[in-house]
Amino acid sequence: MNVLELKDVTKRYGEFTAVDSVSLTIEKGKVLSLLGPSGCGKTTTLRIIAGFTSPDSGTVEISGNNVGHLKPYERNVGLLFQDYALFPHMTVAQNVAYGMRYRGTPKSEIPSRVKQLMSLVQLAGMEARYPSQLSGGQQQRVALARALATDPQIVLLDEPLSALDAKLRLELRIELKEILRSVGATTIVVTHDQEEALSLGDEVVVMRGGKIVQRGSPTQIYAAPADKFVAEFVGRSNWFHGSRLSSSRDGVSIYVTSEGSELQAKTELSNQHDNADLCVRPENIELMGGAVGEVAQDSECNVVVGVVLDVAPLGADMHVVVELPRKGRLLAIRKNAGRSPGFVPGQPVRAQFSASDVLVFKAGGSV
Ligand SMILES: Nc1ncnc2c1ncn2[C@@H]1O[C@H](COP(=O)(O)OP(=O)(O)OP(=O)(O)O)[C@@H](O)[C@H]1O
Ligand SMILES: [Mg+2]
CATH class of the missing domain: 2.40.50.100 (RNA polymerase II/Efflux pump adaptor protein, barrel-sandwich hybrid domain)
Structure with missing residues (x-):
């Protein structure tokens, strides 16, 4: 079953087309990597799915329902932003619980859910700290826990590892993959790092200039690129x-x-x-x-x-x-x-x- 379906989605800013007739489906529990150069429309696509940007045309369906009229907090979508900004004045636990309060999770259930998420991202015991008291990698994990907190139907991760140094990035990439598999999250992970895209995604979608140029398994994308751009960009x-x-x-x-x-x-x-x-x-x-x-x-x-x-x-x-x-x-x-x-x-x-x-x-x- 498709958890997400984009049909012919287009977004223009004045004369400029940021997302150009994008159609996309994702099956339940699959991880899709969205790969492409800077400015190709990756973040804009995620923002449209999450409801922060409205498309000029086309539709977004979540589990078969058109969600065009729903506000971001009414869509069951977990989002990790490109800059993964945590709220600095809130503790780790409050950051993680943030979305749950909006989505109407009963108050009594929040502490146990926070505890469960903290152990999932291996930060048990750090609930009372503030973001400034955490390393970059730890902050990244809190942001991930926050995105997963409401058990969303779709998890959107925008450059989830970009703020980290090379070694930590690799470690956390492997961990992220395990976490996503273990919770069975239907996920779109955006990256402009080809290695990350190939390693995280069950499938990879390559975008260029607002359009999808190829979709395929990581092996297909690398071994049988659709055109010169994909061949040049991947590998x-x-x-x-x-x-x-x-x-x-x-x-x-x-x-x-x-x-x-x-x-x-x-x-x-x-x-x-x-x-x-x-x-x-x-x-x-x-x-x-x-x-x-x-x-x-x-x-x-x-x-x-x-x-x-x-x-x-x-x-x-x-x-x-x-x-x-x-x-x-x-x-x-x-x-x-x-x-x-x-x-x-x-x-x-x-x-x-x-x-x-x-x-x-x-x-x-x-x-
Ligand atoms: N609010 C806006 N107003 C005008 N142009 C915008 C706006 N938001 C995005 N754009 C333009 O749309 C294009 C796509 O932007 P988007 O943020 O989706 O790119 P991206 O693929 O996420 O790039 P990056 O890898 O650098 O994050 C860019 O050229 C950007 O300048
Ligand atoms: Mg972006």
């Missing part, structure tokens, strides 16, 4: 421009890049374009030192030769930038396992990637 990518020279059996086309090298790409027939933007993910590039120019055995394997420009050992991964002789650079990401060969700047290398790891988009597609 890292290397790009070539290519003109198709020929198509052969098995859906393999040969492209001549603007730098003059030949690349093979294996795609569906419908995805073969005469003029194409070709994308290769850095983790799909194998690097070999030594014998430059050696021919690869596998006929569906692309080989590009170059010289190592930079090596960055980033913990678990090693990022190697390869300068190509004619033009351009390639980023390859290898696992930084102790056994893997090291690369040094100035070293000639061969970069190999399979034809089926080349994503093909119609050239001139929007980015």
Whole structure:
């Protein structure tokens, strides 16, 4: 059953369209990540669902009922705002209980519910503190407890982890995922951090310029991006421009890049374009030192030769930038396992990637 359904929702500010014909459904208990660049309309979409902004057209249905005429506090929606501002003059317990008082939770039930929520977000015993007496991560948990307090039908989290440093952000992300699963909350989590979106959401919706450009599982979004924008926005990518020279059996086309090298790409027939933007993910590039120019055995394997420009050992991964002789650079990401060969700047290398790891988009597609 769909807990939430947006039909053709549009919001304009003067001439500017902030949300453009957005239609969206969420099933009960699912977590949907809303991902997109700054200004693409994510917060505005949440505000429309919560009732803080009214759309110019389109409808919002919660559990099958049009809620257009309902005030925010009349909609059973829990919202964590982008700046997650807690009320500074209220204790943690009062902050968490805030929504319950508005939604008519019997007074006698509030203390036990607060206690339950505090233990859910691992802050038991801190009820009497004020927000200024908490760390950033703890404040974030209080804000989450406040959003979950009324057992809302829909939980809307707007950049719930953005105020935290990288390490805490990762810890809390895992915790947030567990909490949402354990309470079975139907959730939209907004983020412009692609890793967060892919890890938190059962499904990911990518927005751009007020419109939804793709919806899919995290794997689909990454492995089969709908267009060049999604490919570029989600994950890292290397790009070539290519003109198709020929198509052969098995859906393999040969492209001549603007730098003059030949690349093979294996795609569906419908995805073969005469003029194409070709994308290769850095983790799909194998690097070999030594014998430059050696021919690869596998006929569906692309080989590009170059010289190592930079090596960055980033913990678990090693990022190697390869300068190509004619033009351009390639980023390859290898696992930084102790056994893997090291690369040094100035070293000639061969970069190999399979034809089926080349994503093909119609050239001139929007980015
Ligand atoms: N009240 C308003 N008046 C005029 N323009 C607005 C108003 N609210 C939002 N906008 C514009 O609508 C667009 C979408 O804003 P929104 O806050 O939804 O973006 P966002 O995707 O949440 O971005 P961010 O990732 O930066 O939070 C922006 O260009 C913004 O400037
Ligand atoms: Mg926003």
